[in-house]
Amino acid sequence: MAEHQGFTLWFTGLSGSGKTTITTHLVKELRKRGVPLEVLDGDIVRENLSKGLGFSKEDRDTNIRRIAFVANLLSRNGVPVITAAISPYREIRNEARELMDGRFVEVYAKAPLEVCEERDVKGLYAKERSGEIKEFTGISDPYEPPENPEILVETDKQSPEESAKQILDFLEERGLIPPGA
């Protein structure tokens, strides 16, 4: 068995729900604990691995399948992976789950659309409302929430630190990461 256990922490949630923010907290803490890991953040993947893809259903599915493909390669070799992409479609997330059978931990970053829009971290909601961008998840494009995520973090009710702690506790309980100091 690998010294470290591979797993994929798979975030899903609306834009602005907190996937990247919580990931940053997790990376900091996991590095402290000596856990090697890789992050596949939606924004970075779309600039590289998925450069040129758009936001049609087909392109979104391709993007998510690529993320799952890489996450599988790493996690099956003992490298923990965090993916932080909206991943709006249940069917494709479940495909990823099947691919990484037993190593897949789905985290639903849940916040009401109004809260995400109020945050508007990247100014995307404003652009959607002004018609500058189309096919926006949660408004003009579907978001299918997970029915049975391993972890639910309600980011309108918790701080990012609390959400990160909840996830770390889960991973600890499952024996996937060593306990904190």
Ligand SMILES: Nc1ncnc2c1ncn2[C@@H]1O[C@H](COP(=O)(O)OP(=O)(O)OP(=O)(O)O)[C@@H](O)[C@H]1O
């Ligand atoms: N409990 C929480 N967890 C995460 N973020 C929170 C929480 N509470 C408030 N926030 C704030 O919500 C915002 C979340 O933005 P973030 O970029 O992390 O979202 P995202 O899900 O990565 O969006 P996108 O899909 O567009 O990349 C940040 O400004 C963060 O400070």
Ligand SMILES: [Mg+2]
């Ligand atoms: Mg993000």
